[in-house]
Amino acid sequence: MTARSPEHGSPGGELLQAHDLHLSFGATPALRGASVSVRQAEILAVMGPSGSGKSTLLHCLAGILTPAAGEVFFDGARLDTLPEAPRSALRRQYFGFVFQFGQLVPELTAEENIALPLLLNGLRRAAALTQAREWFARLDLEGLERRRSGELSGGEAQRVAVGRALVTRPRVLFADEPTGALDSLTSESVMDLLTTAARGAGTTIVLVTHEARVAAYADREVLVRDGAVTDRVIV
């Protein structure tokens, strides 16, 4: 099943909206009335202490988890009520993801990892690999095309993950602690590449982090505490 691109924009030019989200894992509440909105091409940092619910909020916005109560809109269309298959298709076609670690398929080469979402979207192998290779220069990864994840450093692997997330030119990129496993220098390099590439393509970014240095790359910052969101506009 192919996801239908939302055709009408939401009021106020907001691309993603969440209203009064509630979600618990067993007896443990993760979200308690969380609301947030993200504008087109905006970089939003979601901050908060460990266990505050920021990753859960990201998963709800991306349609990975379905909230027990509340609503999620993408480009004005209701997302949380969609069945699993169209939600998966939506994620595949309009969203990109970068996680903290372990997201590359270890058996694939770096170029195959980047080409994978294109192959999943039905592109032929040669065309997918050609597009994937274009990202190696932009991500400063030239010469590493045939390496596997075990043969890459942490920073290199994370840049490959960024390339994989952006290769389909997604409308929204969800990044969950993308530099959490990297040293500060490598973190900066990865964030530079991530935000530059995203801004160049007009991609919206939802960035979950607990590091102020990483959050500084964002246009706006919100704080999640005890499952609820507090706006903190920094620009």
Added chain:
Amino acid sequence: MIRLGLRLSIAGGRESLSRLILIVVAVAIGVGLLLATLAGLNAVTKQNARYAWLETGYRGSDASAGAQGRATTAGVEPVWWRLRADYFQGRQIGRVDVAATGPTSPTPPGIPALPAPGQFYASPKLVALLETNPAGELRDRYPGTLIGTLGAAALPSPDSLLIVIGHRPADLSHDPRARLERRISTTAPSRCNGDCAPGVGTNANGLVLILSVATAALLFPVLIFVGAATRLSASRREQRFAAMRLVGATSAQVATIATVESTLAAVIGVLIGFMLFLAMRPLIALIPFTGERFFTHDVVPSPVSLVVVAVGVPIASAVAARLALRRVAISPLGVARRVTPAPPTARRVVPLLAGIAELGYFAYIDNIGANTHTNTTLEAAVFLGGVLLVMSGLVIAGPWLTLLASRLVANRANRPAALLAARRLEDNPQAGFRAVSGVVLAIFVGTCAVGIITTINAPAVRSHEVGAYATGTLVDVLAGPDRLRTGTALPASVTTELDATPGVTGLAVIRDQPQPRPEIRPSGAPPGGHVFHAFQQVVSCAQLQHVPALGRCRAGATTAAIDPDYGGGFELRNHRTMAETTWPPSRLTSSRLDALPIDTVVVGTNSSSAAVEHARTVLDAAYPTAFAAETISEIHADQSRLLRAYQQLANVVILTSLPIAGVSLTVSIVGGLVERKRPFSLLRLAGTPLATLRRVIGLEAAAPLFITAAASIALAFLSAQLFLRAQLGESLRRPAPGYFLVIAAGLGAAMLVIASALPLLRRATGPDAARND
């Protein structure tokens, strides 16, 4: 430390418990299959041992019984004993005629006492046949009253057709085939030496072959599976051990915990495996390893096997856990492999090529089979060595071939599922191939056997083409001591009753030529050239025209010299079947013919079961010979009984080993998935459809299975061709469609097993997996 290990395994959280359950389930399935295989092998031996009492009267069994057996017969009054083979609708009936000479005459197993004259015991299946068929077709062959059924102690299989008929000593003692015996044989056909009952059970060589093939083809895959099951989730455990090292645990303490965890899972798995086996026993009993199903109570492993499995699997699991830890360095900061497994190289294919070269050399260059000076032991060693080299070569070359195939697919894959599956296989071809290496042996052995048997049996195929003649023509050969009593005249009752039997088309009496036989000098042959002698048998042309299976006379002839060959009844003779042969005329007149001794009585029928069985009953009453009259189909089936048993074994081996390989593949893939679920679950979070991931797992399992099966089949046919070329100068014939159906059914069953594990993927790659990993 042991207590801590136990607590970590059982109460170490959801993941520990899931891991424990996964290993327990896998070990239980493996142990269940292992016990089933061992029990099946033991059942073959036990079934064969149940034929022992039918060896009574044959000197081969006496020789094996030795002095102890003879000593116990002191004071025992002998019993008159005669074993005969009877047939009904293509199935063999074992008939034992007995006559006690006194109250201490020995009694065979399965009955309380010898039947008195006019009484008989029959096996339950034979009783059912007696009750459901017209008396003229079966019941009339057995004089007297049924007084009970033969117990299981006398029956090799629940389907066995056996009968023990009581007579007066005075009646049976006149029979030239009856023997006076003081003991009932307890020697299984496999231990009988020399003079043994024909067509009873399986001899020593046959049993060794059956057990070796079944052991190699079934036990090996099952052991591989058990090994894989005990190693499940090893790397996840190793990561946890690194955390323990961080808080001060020593390497020895970590090793102890690992051993406790593995052993605990193995012990629980073994217990459940035993229960699984007990539940499966009735189903295993239905598997006809050599053609007949087993009694459920025979399906039990030997006591030694039971102990070895019960104790050996947990010990092996503990040792495997220790060895696995030696291959990794667990430091407080994490786990590192000491040795990165090197990818397999092309050198692995050398033994395989050497095996093919050896077989090819002896088939096409040395022509060992045609060399009369070559002794058969050397021939056997040469061929067995060559076949074993090809088999082991296939196992050794397997990982390299898997690597080659997966690399080929990965570099051309346009679909993500094919790319992922091929790259995962390429990453560890040894692991991918290990799960199917047992199939290599099973399919190779089975296919090789089927190829050779099909070619050797090829004339029989022609006999089926000839059709109704083979199943409708009854042959009663009055050979050996029986002929002395036959005389020259057919009993009047035979012709009268056969004439009155619907469906009987004619009767031909084949007689022996007087010696010396007339000489035939080919026309134009020089004086002193080769002289042929006329065929030994003669037949009336008037009779021959009503039995078309035997051929025809030349026009105008009244008698013909005939050389029938019932064994290969329709075997090609100068590219013609016997039915298509025109026999040369004999110099004998019809009246002189009637004065010659009868050699064989042949009855033609319309092939209906009623006509065949009624005619057989008539002939049986007139000529109670060692073997009852048989149709040509039955004679051929008898002669190829062992070959058919091997073919049956080959089918069973293929059909059972493929699903076992499917289970093995599934367990290893699920294990691999559980260990490396994060990349898969993150792919799913990013929108990869579950169907794509299912295809990855399906392809990852199916590709080695199908590639291995194809390579095994091709090499087995090649080996069979080289064997047949060298030994018989024949070329391999295409197996019957049944073989391909068996392969397809086995692969289908394996795919079903693999498919049954796919639903696990949804759970293993759900959002929780990525969050909690």
